[in-house]
Amino acid sequence: MKKSLPAHTSAVRKILLDVACALVSSLATFVLRLDLPLPVNFAPSLVPYSILATATKLGLILWLGTWRQSWRNSSVPDLIQLLKVMVAFVVIMSGVGFVLGPANMPLPRGIPFIDGAITLLLWGGIRLLARGFHEREGHSGSHLRPVVIAGAGSAGTSLAREIQRNRSCGMRVAAFLDDDPAKLKMTILGVPVAGTLDQLGEVLDRFGASEVLIAMPSAPGSAVRLVMEQASSRRVRARIIPAIAEVLSGRVSLDLVRDVEVEDLLRREAVRLDLDEIGSYLRGQRVMITGAGGSIGSELVRQAIPFGPSLLVLLGRGENSLHQLEMELKGMDPVPPFVTVVADVRDRTRLGRVIARYRPSVVFHAAAHKHVPMMEEHPEEAVKNNVLGTLNVVECCIEAGVSTLVNISTDKAVNPTSVMGASKRLAEMVVRRVADRVPPGGAYVSVRFGNVLGSRGSVVPLFKEQIRRGGPVTVTDPEMVRYFMTIPEAAQLVLQAGGMGMNGAVFVLDMGEPVRIVDMARDLIRLSGLEPDRDIRIEFTGRRPGEKLYEELLTAEEGTEASRHSKIFVARTEHMGLELDQVIQRLSFAAEVGDQEAIRRILSEAIPTSRLEGIGPGGD
Template sequence: MSQPTSSPAPSQPLDPNQGPNAAVRSHQIQKFAIDLGLWTLAAALAYLYRKPSALTGGLGATALSAGVLAYFLLSALIMAALSSYYGLYRQTWRRIGVPDLLLLLRAVLLATVLGLAAAFLLHGILDLPRSVPLLTGGLGLLLLGGVRLLARVLHERVPLEQRTDQRRVLIVGAGEAGTLIVREMLRHPKSKLHPVGFVDDAPDKRGTRLVGLPVFGPVSTLPDVVRREGVEEVLIAVPSAAGTFVRRVVDLAKDTGVSYRIIPGVFEILSGNVTLGQIRDVNLEDLLRRPAVQLNTAEIAGYLRGRTVLVTGAGGSIGSEIVRQILPFGPARVILLGRGEGSIFAIQQELRRLAPELPQLALIGDVRDAERVEQVFRETRPQVVFHAAAHKHVPLMEAAPSEAILNNVIGTRNVVDMSLKYGVERLVNISTDKAVNPTSVMGASKRMAEKTVSAGAARAAAGQAFVSVRFGNVLGSRGSVVPTFMRQIRQGGPVTVTHPEMTRYFMTIPEAARLVLQAGGLAENGKVYVLNMGEPVNISDLARDVIRLSGAQDIEVVYSGVRPGEKLYEELLTSSEGTDATTHSEIFSARLERVDPETLDRDIAGLEAAARAGDSQHIRAELNRIIPENKFGSLG
């Protein structure tokens, strides 16, 4: 019999007169005594039903009473032992749940079996009817379970006089998250949130009641319910909802003139609980998010657990999120490498808070510095490398081609060379959709970075896998348009968009990081993985969503013209590539042209010489020569 998963009993007796532990211990003793009392009562009721003369007197009553008392004592001892073993007295009755009741059921079933064994073995001594232990178990389960449920009901009951000044809230989503958040509201009347019911599109939930509240109907009935029930706020409680669903609910709430908020998406909820503190305003990520991506966690853990993991660009938006996302997969050590000391310090402090026991090392260094990169690899010996350090801003790199080459191409070459030299098991390079048919220096430099990783893969030893992961824009990253829109709104507008037909692919930072980890788990050496970015988003529509969510009025959207190097439409594949399916539905493998490592070495050497000389014209000419699939002709 395996030990149940409950908090261990105190190793030493607690002094009932010392501190807050004394109160806890006192409550545990009270619950222990109540359980034993109710179990003994169940035994008495069982005897009273099966053999009332044993309790009410009659011929031989003295002998029978002794037998009854002996059974009561034996039954109480059995339940005391099981209560201690299963930790029933440590259960919090006010928050009793199904797992707690299942643990109680296990204890009661075992007590019943032991009681039946006693009935068979001691029948002649105790004169114990064999049905009495069965009746004791059934009645005991009802009494012990009932007192726990009663405690929860009394705890969650909110007196009507406390609800007069509370906001009436309609919950969208009658699932697990919705019922959890309603219970939180009922437990905390000081939050001044009074749930009136649910709306949910699931046909089997309509007309039912959950947590004592009605499910009024589908989401389309929201305006009618708001008017009929006097609703003042709508709360979206569907963590896995796609952005189209969130947008639909927001539009309905706006049309009825009530406020709206949301609980976090699945990527933000790390525990099984939903609390009032997690309720927040709807943001742009909610409107654009897609259904939750299912990850093969075993596959990810297989290459991260027990490994030393190096993240370059660890202070950036993508690099820092990768750091956060690898924590649950059990790395042995995390190395944070970046050249911005402020951002590296910030993620270092966050990592110390999130995983204080995890060995970690924060290092300041530039991937362009080959000697520094080798020093880091030589001293830390990473086994898994996520290369996120890069320049990503298209117009700025258009004005500084040398910086794009030195950071994105030479920096990647340095990381690849050291990964080969020091036997890195897995290198994952973070690429971009702008590397496809590039029309900008930044995009071309990232395409060269992909080629560099592919050339390294051709030289890799057995057991090494070097891959790139290509995806589009990331909401909330430093290069995203959203912070620019928000700044323009705070300044009173207008919001500038380059072209009315411009579209981009978007995903959230956590989703991008998780898919990067998953792609690393696939790791067929030399592959470029393409993430399923969903449908492209019109930037003009995005700007209007930001304006609407900000609550601003009369903010105009104006068009400033396409900037140097920008495309109207981004692509995830060249016309000659195509994709192959992988074992993950959201990740595809691009079919790439063969990269000749020696030819590429010469090309990179020419680009490096031009970059160090500051010869922008030669850089552009070389990029056009090396990348003939450049869609719109010359980069110059």
């Protein structure tokens, strides 16, 4: 196999330096091994050996392509390549010495070994010097803007190394920050660990840094918030390495660095999934997702793909969102097996045909109306979609022998004050009622969680748009709090709950600590480089119909039981039995004729803990 010869000037220069080191090594080997003056019987071999050894090293350099190495980015794999060259050299020269014999070129047997070791040291040394000079130049370049890296762990160190190698980024690392006492006052890559996270302000002033790079993929949101608040107070930009990118890529680069998002400020301990348990019920199975074009539905599709389902049935009534998801999946490599079905869960006949045709064994039911104020205005639609639609899905799945069904519920189903919450509570009851009809070994469950950051119904996109327009940012009440989790985290826990096999259960996800909505609004304003109440005004508009000041994940009567997963609990829920059929029949009729007052009254009677607007508890 022929290797093309280098033509670039820098490559030729590197080859000449390597050849010079090779020649020096051969000459030095004789002196070190034999001392001066050289013994008479070995002295005649100095010149021919040095010429032959240098030519051999040059040939190996060209043949194995070590001249292609970037010296300023030298690493362990490059040194291993040089070691291979030297092993080949020692073998060749030992063979040459044996063939020529003492009569033609008398040599001590150890000469090739010593020569190879010295050459390796010289070659490795000049590469490390080149890299050190380049990194030092990047570190001390006065024309580069100084930055501080928050986090001196593996991610921070990798990021610093990337910056030092890539001077075109226009940055130099001035200091690290880390809360680990063992790292304080250390020097990493020539950069000092100058203090702890809460000393960021002092460090920024001392080094004149213009930016903070947060490289703490496993740190909680409180640590990110601490850095952000100090950076914001000094009008210094802060960017971050997202945790999920670090995990998936296995490396850190400048390409991953992005602006801090509100999700980073609410970051919690990473969800640890039982991949075997999820894989056991998804791998090789046909999986259907209703509401597949929505935020949660589409994320369930993405999260399910790595577990190898034999077919994904993407069902929804919004053709635009389904088309976008379809294009996303077609762009994957390899393209997962899927079909897209435009259908409405309210159409029992159509839904039954779809399930009969594709025969899914697992169904995730994410299709629902979730907008609280809008469902207060149109309660009949909440009944048709959330209650009757869920009933259609459940009954069709039972008839088709679907073994696993996971219904996506909400914290608003607890002590509901809205039609939307009450309709989702009834949906939970619908799922639980069929538990005794589930195929052996199967499970029909509901999963209850709070608000999801980035979903279509999330308050975050609204706040961002209001900030873009210059304000005001509208918050309903200064005391309003909500639970939040990210879309991927919610989808992962839903998949996990589906594999736990607790038929009829209502699972409650660990949502962490509740967050005040006004605090989230202030965070988003600061993340936009502005100051709340100075650049952007916050305006309180009062609660809308059906809204609570705070959300609950359990009723007072329910309580929870632990499950096998630390982030998933099991609610002890009530069972309505045959009464549920009567409730659904009355609701169906009221929704059909558009009797909104009757819908609210029936929901309130069916859910004793409800507090619907204008109706007392239990219908009183």
